[in-house]
Amino acid sequence: xxxxxxxxxxxxxxxxxxxxxxxxxxxxxxxxxxxxxxxxxxxxxxxxxxxxxxxxxxxxxxxxxxxxxxxxxxxxxxxxxxxxxxxxxxxxxxxxxxxxxxxxxxxxxxxxxxxxxxxxxxxxxxxxxxxxxxxxxxxxxxxxxxxxxxxxxxxxxxxxxxxxxx
Ligand SMILES: [Cu+2]
Numbered sequence: 518x519x520x521x522x523x524x525x526x527x528x529x530x531x532x533x534x535x536x537x538x539x540x541x542x543x544x545x546x547x548x549x550x551x552x553x554x555x556x557x558x559x560x561x562x563x564x565x566x567x568x569x570x571x572x573x574x575x576x577x578x579x580x581x582x583x584x585x586x587x588x589x590x591x592x593x594x595x596x597x598x599x600x601x602x603x604x605x606x607x608x609x610x611x612x613x614x615x616x617x618x619x620x621x622x623x624x625x626x627x628x629x630x631x632x633x634x635x636x637x638x639x640x641x642x643x644x645x646x647x648x649x650x651x652x653x654x655x656x657x658x659x660x661x662x663x664x665x666x667x668x669x670x671x672x673x674x675x676x677x678x679x680x681x682x683x
Contacts, residue, residue: 546657546659547573547574547575547577547649547651547657548571548572548573548574548577548579548613548647548649548657548659549571549572549573549574550569550570550571550647550659550661551569551570551572551618552568552569552570552669552670552671553567553568553569553661553663553664554567554568554569554663554664554665554666554669554670555567555568555630555637555643555645555663555664555665555666556568556623556637556665556666556667556668557637557638557639557665557666557667558633558636558637559636560635560636561636562633562636563631563632563633564629564630564631564632564633565630565633565637566593566623566627566628566629566630567582567584567621567627567628567630567643567645567663568620568621568622568623568627568628568669569621569628569661569663570618570619570620570621571611571613571618571619571621572613572616572617572618572619573613573614573615573616573617573649574615574616575615575651575652576613576614576615576616576651576652577613577649577650577651577652577657578609578610578611578612578613578649578650578651579592579610579611579613579647579648579649580592580609580610580648580649580650580656581610581647581648582628582645582646582647582648583645583646583648584630584643584644584645584646585634585644586630586633586634586635586637586643586644587630587631587632587633587634588631588632588633588634589629589630589631589632590628590629590630590631590645591606591628591629591631592606592607592610592611592626592628592629593605593606593607593626593627593628593629594607594611594625594626594627595624595625595626595627596625602624604627604629606629607626610650611626613649622669623669628645637665638665639665639666639667640664640665640666641665642662642663642664642665643662643663643665644660644661644662644663645660645661645662645663646658646659646660646661647659647661
């Protein structure tokens with residue numbers, strides 16, 4: 518009897534530790550962002566793209582993005598339809614399987630910024646908020662500062678492309 522009570526306490530302790538751990542993860546961010554950048558735009562240009570590699574430890578979904586520099590921000594995919602490269606907004610967001618690096622890069626998934634309010638000069642930074650939803654429907658946000666660049670910094674796009682070879 519005494520033994521089983523002890524076990525019970527141990528189990529409860531373990532359950533509490535798990536809970537505490539989950540909460541810490543949510544606060545510390547489940548999703549890691551690497552090689553983030555946004556393409557430069559000139560005065561009068563209405564749209565540009567933001568690119569990065571996202572890795573969700575526990576699996577998640579990028580459901581939306583927002584930035585003060587653009588009136589509309591959407592998560593897009595780009596793919597060939599016949600000879601034509603087309604892009605479209607992902608209606609359910611971008612799936613981030615647990616532990617898998619998902620590359621957003623020119624020619625593939627990207628974050629589309631439209632209705633740009635000003636030119637984005639090279640070397641400046643752009644704030645962006647990413648919104649994620651995990652498998653349980655719990656939402657979390659991530660604030661980023663994206664480097665404005667002409668192309669992917671440090672050959673990061675090449676590395677990301679290698680990871681996606683099948
Ligand atoms: Cu697009």
